Amino acid sequence: xxxxxxxxxxxxxxxxxxxxxxxxxxxxxxxxxxxxxxxxxxxxxxxxxxxxxxxxxxxxxxxxxxxxxxxxxxxxxxxxxxxxxxxxxxxxxxxxxxxxxxxxxxxxxxxxxxxxxxxxxxxxxxxxxxxxxxxxxxxxxxxxxxxxxxxxxxxxxxxxxxxxxxxxxxxxxxxxxxxxxxxxxxxxxxxxxxxxxxxxxxxxxxxxxxxxxxxxxxxxxxxxxxxxxxxxxxxxxxxxxxxxxxxxxxxxxxxxxxxxxxxxxxxxxxxxxxxxxxxxxxxxxxxxxxxxxxxxxxxxxxxxxxxxxxxxxxxxxxxxxxxxxxxxxxxxxxxxxxxxxxxxxxxxxxxxxxxxxxxxxxxxxxx
Amino acid sequence: xxxxxxxxxxxxxxxxxxxxxxxxxxxxxxxxxxxxxxxxxxxxxxxxxxxxxxxxxxxxxxxxxxxxxxxxxxxxxxxxxxxxxxxxxxxxxxxxxxxxxxxxxxxxxxxxxxxxxxxxxxxxxxxxxxxxxxxxxxxxxxxxxxxxxxxxxxxxxxxxxxxxxxxxxxxxxxxxxxxxxxxxxxxxxxxxxxxxxxxxxxxxxxxxxxxxxxxxxxxxxxxxxxxxxxxxxxxxxxxxxxxxxxxxxxxxxxxxxxxxxxxxxxxxxxx
Numbered sequence: 001x002x003x004x005x006x007x008x009x010x011x012x013x014x015x016x017x018x019x020x021x022x023x024x025x026x027x028x029x030x031x032x033x034x035x036x037x038x039x040x041x042x043x044x045x046x047x048x049x050x051x052x053x054x055x056x057x058x059x060x061x062x063x064x065x066x067x068x069x070x071x072x073x074x075x076x077x078x079x080x081x082x083x084x085x086x087x088x089x090x091x092x093x094x095x096x097x098x099x100x101x102x103x104x105x106x107x108x109x110x111x112x113x114x115x116x117x118x119x120x121x122x123x124x125x126x127x128x129x130x131x132x133x134x135x136x137x138x139x140x141x142x143x144x145x146x147x148x149x150x151x152x153x154x155x156x157x158x159x160x161x162x163x164x165x166x167x168x169x170x171x172x173x174x175x176x177x178x179x180x181x182x183x184x185x186x187x188x189x190x191x192x193x194x195x196x197x198x199x200x201x202x203x204x205x206x207x208x209x210x211x212x213x214x215x216x217x218x219x220x221x222x223x224x225x226x227x228x229x230x231x232x233x234x235x236x237x238x239x240x241x242x243x244x245x246x247x248x249x250x251x252x253x254x255x256x257x258x259x260x261x262x263x264x265x266x267x268x269x270x271x272x273x274x275x276x277x278x279x280x281x282x283x284x285x286x287x288x289x290x291x292x293x294x295x296x297x298x299x300x301x302x303x304x305x306x307x308x309x310x311x312x313x314x315x316x317x318x319x320x321x322x323x324x325x326x327x328x329x330x331x332x333x334x335x336x337x338x339x340x341x342x343x344x345x346x347x348x349x350x351x352x353x354x355x356x357x358x359x360x361x362x363x364x365x366x367x
Numbered sequence: 368x369x370x371x372x373x374x375x376x377x378x379x380x381x382x383x384x385x386x387x388x389x390x391x392x393x394x395x396x397x398x399x400x401x402x403x404x405x406x407x408x409x410x411x412x413x414x415x416x417x418x419x420x421x422x423x424x425x426x427x428x429x430x431x432x433x434x435x436x437x438x439x440x441x442x443x444x445x446x447x448x449x450x451x452x453x454x455x456x457x458x459x460x461x462x463x464x465x466x467x468x469x470x471x472x473x474x475x476x477x478x479x480x481x482x483x484x485x486x487x488x489x490x491x492x493x494x495x496x497x498x499x500x501x502x503x504x505x506x507x508x509x510x511x512x513x514x515x516x517x518x519x520x521x522x523x524x525x526x527x528x529x530x531x532x533x534x535x536x537x538x539x540x541x542x543x544x545x546x547x548x549x550x551x552x553x554x555x556x557x558x559x560x561x562x563x564x565x566x567x568x569x570x571x572x573x574x575x576x577x578x579x580x581x582x583x584x585x586x587x588x589x590x591x592x593x594x595x596x597x598x599x600x601x602x603x604x605x606x607x608x609x610x611x612x613x614x615x616x617x618x619x620x621x622x623x624x625x626x627x628x629x630x631x632x633x634x635x636x637x638x
Contacts, residue, residue: 001529001532001533001536001570001574002529003525003528003529003532003566003570004525005525027569027570027573028569029565029566029567029569029570030562030563030565030566030569032562042525042566044566044569044570044573044574046570046573046574122540123540123541126536126537126540127503127537130503130533130536130537130540132529132533145504146503146504146505146508146537147505148475148505149474149475149505151474295476300474300476300477301474323476324474324475324476324477324479325474325476326474326475
């Protein structure tokens, strides 16, 4: 809602101001003669300043193109000395202007195209609408800020991070990407895997370790993992530690119980944080139910993968929303280096609207 | 409708006297011999304890850190009587973690679990008064428990009116049956309060199809500032102050059921 107060000599003049400034749909919420004898009129209009031709995208966004654009933006930012701080990336951007006028129908359509369930779509549209932004991107970003929590995994998390998830969600490559980010950021990493029994797992871990020029230490069970974690504590090993785990079916009670023992023991041993790696290429209901099971293990945030396959954020958003999970990172490229982008309200809004804030091009002064 | 058990004080905008009203309303209800819990729901910048001059050994931060059960973090605050140091009324306080900002980092699931714990606790009390944080973010909306009565504090400032409107809009979208009432603070007089209330509710009626009733208004009163500065309850320090009387009246009227027959258009959605 926009609220403006006009002071005029009489009601007619005040109404002229109201119509001119706020348009014919404005309503008068208050009018009275003030102490100076002038007419004081307060008028309101729901939503935005009038726009005769709301700027709509020609078509709904291609999420793959958005991911590519995001990667280009990241590379551009990282090539600039002013933007090398990883921490800065994790911060929501300053107020933005995409040039796309706010339009509830547009945002609802964009959320529909992302397969966002109707209840969540309506809540996001309502939040976007309530906050009075003229710009669609800014409004949707603000709605995400209201509705979701964003907690990117820092470059060098203080406590070890244990990646858990469904089969095929991309835990191992996500660990490698987190490790690559930490290495690029100037730290050392300590990689552990409990996924030692699965066929090919050792080869996969070894291959990633080779690429990162570091070894991946195996831990076949909680006892071995505890020994490694205790060893880190005893030697005051300050390396950033990531732990890969065997995928589980969370609806299989024995598999779930085994992972629960592992995560619980690791938390006791070294305050290890379980982090859910969730593929976007799944059914929203199934992913939500699975995420609910993982939440019981103490998971409080997730990394989204395979968005290039899913091309929709709906399932990830639903899983996070229904289980109160924070959004941490999303996978933007199969490559290890800079393969993860921190999620924040603006990133989500950009992916959904397929738009980008307008950057001022650097000017070169002629001499 | 029976007298409300869960009472939330909200505003949208900060600095409109929300925490002061929460504290004083708790005092007023306690003075009416009601069993009251005051909960500091401003998780990012808790300061109910500061207004009351309390230094509780345990608070919500202790609960979140696992050092205490929520019941153990409750402190009883006894208001001294005007005549002497004893015989005053008392109410319970669940303080936040003043000034630390530690609670602002809670996840939505953690906040939801606090809301559930609060609902469980409410069974022991006649009223639970929650001082919500300013703003519209998810921590505020998550603490808004269904079935509560929400008092939205507003002043005549345009920013206060628009933020209060935005809060009411989100609240009513979250819960179509929400019991939302308006409290006008810093009112110069009754007419001024009514103009402020009407500006807000005219917008609510037109744009949202709802008509939240006026719960009361608090006149501008310098004695409020004096009581806050002395970290002393205004009902004790200045019982005859205009603001004290206004909050007592607000508390009395809260205990009276709302009339069933609403005015034309009132509480009707989709108008």
